[in-house]
Amino acid sequence: AQSVAQPEDQVNVAEGNPLTVKCTYSVSGNPYLFWYVQYPNRGLQFLLKYITGDNLVKGSYGFEAEFNKSQTSFHLKKPSALVSDSALYFCAVRDGRGSTLGRLYFGRGTQLTVWP
């Protein structure tokens, strides 16, 4: 079965400091991994994805994520946080096999707050 865990409901960080939002996953086959961000009363915006290749993926707005197969993790990172990064972040995984083809499994989300 496929699943995603985001162990922290909330992450608080000071502006200018590095931030990390954690994600671990479980999938039968090779994982396709995604990060999305949601601002209040809005849909989800795509940040970045890992399909194959380099374990460090760079995405939108200065975010990056590191795929670690042995730890089944895909943590989202940014070297220097901005107040405008404050939002709800979702990690998602897809397994390309079988009847769940196409379906993304989402974590419960992590609320990031960056304070000035």
Next chain:
Amino acid sequence: EAGVTQSPTHLIKTRGQQATLRCSPISGHTSVYWYQQALGLGLQFLLWYDEGEERNRGNFPPRFSGRQFPNYSSELNVNALELEDSALYLCASSRTPNYGYTFGSGTRLTVV
């Protein structure tokens, strides 16, 4: 290019009524997905349509149904509305199932 568009933005219905939500995917995208985002429950997968066919369905009762039209737009119907159906309904599209999704801004359904 235009993004995924959903209508209406907000919808208020009375318990027992029917709601119809609409979604237009990005041009060239053939797959449409529906998710429910209820308070405290995260994103729950509802339905996946591809090339006009229902490909996968989440763990929702049959009163949640939908369809995809020849132009790849989609409609989600919720019959016999219950208070617990109040949520943000998100539609997403992708070029093929191998790609990630692009989401619309959602329809906020309130059942009173």
